[in-house]
Structures are given as structure tokens and as C-alpha cells.
Amino acid sequence: MKRRKIVLVAGVFPPGVGGMQNYYYNLSKHTKHDMTVIAPEYPDFAEFDEGQPYRIVRGPFMRGERADVTSWGRLFRQVKRTLRREEPDVTVYGYVLIGFIGLLFRVFGGRRYIISAHGMDMLMFRRYIGLNQIVKLILRKADGVLVNSEFTRRLVEDYGVEAGRIGIVHPGVESLFExxxxxxxxxxxxxxxxxxVLLSVGRLVTRKGHDRVIEAMPGIVRHIPNAVYVIVGDGPERERLEELAKTVGVAGRVRFVGGVSGTERLNDYYNLANQFIMVSRQLEKGDAEGFGIVYLEAASARVPVIAGRSGGASEAVLDGVTGLLVEPESLMAITDAVVRLASDTPLRERLVREGYKRAKLQFQHDVLAEVFDQYAGRICAAPAAAIYKRAGKSTVERMRP
Known part of the structure; x- marks a missing residue:
């Protein structure tokens, strides 16, 4: 495989914490291509950047954990400088709207670009006609679209992107989860x-379904009198969830741990658990679980898993094979699944065994980075003119004044 030069324009990146941060970090770390990352500034980023096996260019491109539209001018200029200096074979944009910069450089400079999509970003703009049209243009004129699941791939295809230009690279699991x-x-x-112990790990946002598990706890406790629900993570829903636990009458049965830093410490929490549960659901406003790597982290620690039948979770958890899927809005279904795993030892042991094997064989970072490398290499080798094989005026003709 020919080694290519790639620039990754990451909307989020470590030392920020989250699934997308880990996704881009591990692609950058394990790829055999020559990678340069353009990333936002975080506290203590200099200490993190030191010694990384790839180049990192930092700038004030974010506000908190959201793309800062007011600073996109600075990001545009930084991308321009980096492209001139590095002359990459392709640029990967880690957020679909940031990909508008890639579209501009594609149209007016012939630069190849790939959009990285994660599910929620394919849903959140559909209510806004103007933004939705921009997203469609960015995706359809990209040389490739990298997705994290079959669920996200289908959303991208809905925008009219040909299947041959879409590549699937799932998130990976750290080998330390054991x-x-x-x-x-x-x-x-x-x-x-x-x-x-029932355990959830994830940001405290509505789609993760912590509220449904809390509401199911009275029914669970009737069958499992010593059941306790431990929630690792923090976020905007914490206060509401704490009040909900009081309202439902299970405040003494729910432990809010807050955020946990470090893979080894998180692994300690997985190993406290008798079951892992996160019943994510898709919201009307376009919020959905693109994949859900925490299910595979739990499986790596040999913890049986329950997930919501929603979004990409059905790819992270194979129903009846590596875990159980439930209707995320059904308290009865949640309760029944928890009780079933607690009482059916042969089922539990089989799910744990198959879940562990799948996580360790198919979702390690070096395996997934090889898939990315092959995909990026194929996009770089494809004829650049292929994206203009559509009827009507070209993008260049439409965008020129």
C-alpha cells in the first residue's frame, strides 16, 4: 500500500474527552499514512501533544465542545496554510459543516476531501432547509465519506452519496479493557x-436513556432486591436525573459517579458491574447514537450488555448473540431484559463469551486503522474527476460569481 499524506481537520480531539475524540486520536495514532492533525486548543494540550507520533496544529477553533462558527475564519486560514505546507493527498474533515471549507478548496483548488460522519450530524440539520442543502452539497461533492456504522451509512446515502464512495470504520476498543x-x-x-450492580457509562444527555433505566428501577428491584444503578459520566441532564430518581423513589438505589478519567480507572468500574445497560433512543430533534463503543468496552471486561434498539447500537450489540436489545421507551422491556440476564446463567455466559470474542477480534484499533488506511488509499487513487459525473452544471460553474 502506498503511503499517503493526510491532513485531518478534527472538530474535537484529545485531551478533550469523548467518543469522537478517541476515534480521531486512534485513527491518527494507528494509521500507517503520514498524518497531520488540525485540532482545537484545550487546557494542557501542549503536554498531550508532546511525543505524539504525528503532527498536531492547534488553534482557537472551538467553544467548549461545539464548533465555533465565529472562529471559522481562523480555521479556514489555518487549513489553507497547512495544505500549502503539507501538500496532502487528501484532507479529512471531522464535522460535516466544517467540510464546507473542504468544498471550497475542492472547487477552487482541486483539493481532495473526505467527510467523517457519525450519525447525529446526519440528522440534526434536516429540519433546516438551508443548512440541509449545504450538507447535501458538501457530502455529494466530497471524494469520500467515512462513517462509523451501517446506520450512519444509510443516512449518508439518503443525501444522494453513491455507496462506492462511502467507507465504514467503526470506533475501536482500547486493549486495556479486560x-x-x-x-x-x-x-x-x-x-x-x-x-x-447495573452500570451505565456515557455523557448525561437525553438520548442515552438514563432516565428510562431510573424509571424502570422500581420494577427491577421487585425482582432483584439488592439492585443498584451506577451512572458514570456527567452532562447537562444530571440535575434532572437526580430529581427523577427522587420522584420515582429510588434515590438510594442510584449512584451518580460523575466523569472518570483514564482507561484503567474506567475499566475498574466495568469490573464492578453485574450488567451494563444503556438504552439509547433516537429523538425527534435528530439526536441518535451513531454506534456506542461503551457496549464493546463492557463486553471486553466480560460484562453482559443491554442496549436500546436504536441508531447504531444494533451494530455494537448483536441481539441474542453478544447482548440484548430492548425497545428503549418500554420500561417493561428494560425490566424483563435485566431480570432475564440475572436469572438465565447459560444465556448470560454465552453472551459474555461471544461479546468478548467479537470485541477483541474485530474492534481493536490496529485492525480498524488498517480498514481506514485501505479506504483512504483507494480514495486518493481514484480519478479526481469522478465526482463531477452528474448532469447539469458543475459545482465550479454554479459557485462562480
């Missing part, structure tokens, strides 16, 4: 001695 001896001090810290 079964280990329970940390007794951590168990005591959260008062979990003698408890049957």
Missing part, C-alpha cells in the same frame, strides 16, 4: 458491597 479483580476500595467508596 476482566480483572474487583477494586474493593472502589466498591466500598460507592457502598456497593453485596449489591447487584
Amino acid at each position: 476482566p480483572k479483580t474487583v477494586d474493593e476500595e472502589l466498591r466500598r467508596q460507592h457502598g456497593l458491597e453485596g449489591k447487584y
